[in-house]
Amino acid sequence: MKHLLTIAGSDCSGGAGIQADLKTFSALGTYGMSVITAITAQNTQGVDAIVEIDNTMVKAQIDAIFKDIAVHAVKVGMVSNREIIAQISKSLLEWLPPFVVVDPVMVSTSGHHLLKPEAKTTLIEDLFPIATIITPNIPEAEVILDRKIDDIEDMEEAAKAIYNLGPKGVLVKGGHLLGDAVDVFFDGTTITKFTSPRIHKTNTHGTGCTLSSAIATHLALEFDLLTSIRKSKDYVTKAIDCGLEIGKGDGPLHHFHHLYPSIDTD
Numbered sequence: 001m002k003h004l005l006t007i008a009g010s011d012c013s014g015g016a017g018i019q020a021d022l023k024t025f026s027a028l029g030t031y032g033m034s035v036i037t038a039i040t041a042q043n044t045q046g047v048d049a050i051v052e053i054d055n056t057m058v059k060a061q062i063d064a065i066f067k068d069i070a071v072h073a074v075k076v077g078m079v080s081n082r083e084i085i086a087q088i089s090k091s092l093l094e095w096l097p098p099f100v101v102v103d104p105v106m107v108s109t110s111g112h113h114l115l116k117p118e119a120k121t122t123l124i125e126d127l128f129p130i131a132t133i134i135t136p137n138i139p140e141a142e143v144i145l146d147r148k149i150d151d152i153e154d155m156e157e158a159a160k161a162i163y164n165l166g167p168k169g170v171l172v173k174g175g176h177l178l179g180d181a182v183d184v185f186f187d188g189t190t191i192t193k194f195t196s197p198r199i200h201k202t203n204t205h206g207t208g209c210t211l212s213s214a215i216a217t218h219l220a221l222e223f224d225l226l227t228s229i230r231k232s233k234d235y236v237t238k239a240i241d242c243g244l245e246i247g248k249g250d251g252p253l254h255h256f257h258h259l260y261p262s263i264d265t266d
């Protein structure tokens, strides 16, 4: 049994954040654990309120887990502010989990800052260099690089430029473009594109959280990086396609363990 840890924010409506991560870990047959960095009051329509957790409590949660339980991979999501980011970086450098997937969550679809704008530099300097892979969506890649991304060629250039900020791999996600959902990966030598047909459904709340947790899970299950991305994209595509009609806005994904019977969980 592999043990997965998410360090992220709570989404009380269960579609994104910690809740999406834990559902993904379970659906893929692993044991999930969580360090909560912030509590959000949100639903399928938007974010109403955010409370950040004190960084000493973030440290205490991380230490409580690592001093007792082996962690086979970590996913980092919403990290809110500079103090929390610096603490996570310090703690991960101390405990050294084998894989760290960083989803640089910044602004919710409804326009709320899930990362304080002044914390962007700390995110880049403290977390990118310890990441096995980082998974920005197009708006996040634009903020990281301070440039526009309009097409797949721009995504390729962005993946290469973000790679120079220190992660071992960069996946620029194409959910925000039109046409097929194309994600672009760069590992320092080769660009690889992952394409799936765009699903015309509104239940896409939490796609990014789900993809990054699934990548962390497949890495823990000892798949290589490219296979982990491919299997994770397949998981997200199926989970969107399963179509849950929950809430009045952008609904959540359906995490279906019986779609993935082939994963050996011993």
Ligand SMILES: Nc1ncnc2c1ncn2[C@@H]1O[C@H](COP(=O)(O)OP(=O)(O)OP(=O)(O)O)[C@@H](O)[C@H]1O
Pocket: 016, 109, 136, 137, 138, 173, 174, 175, 176, 181, 182, 183, 196, 197, 198, 199, 200, 201, 204, 205, 206, 207, 208, 209, 210, 211, 233, 236, 237, 240
């Ligand atoms: N309508 C869609 N049909 C098929 N795949 C999609 C669709 N929307 C997003 N994806 C895929 O879902 C994954 C997440 O990409 P996306 O760009 O939506 O991330 P995100 O914006 O971080 O997600 P979130 O909604 O959690 O903030 C990518 O693999 C992307 O290609």
Ligand SMILES: Cc1ncc(CO)c(N)n1
Pocket: 008, 009, 010, 011, 016, 017, 018, 040, 077, 078, 105, 108, 109, 114, 205, 206, 207, 208, 209
């Ligand atoms: C807690 C949380 N993390 C990440 C996202 C981005 O999907 C969100 N909406 N909420």
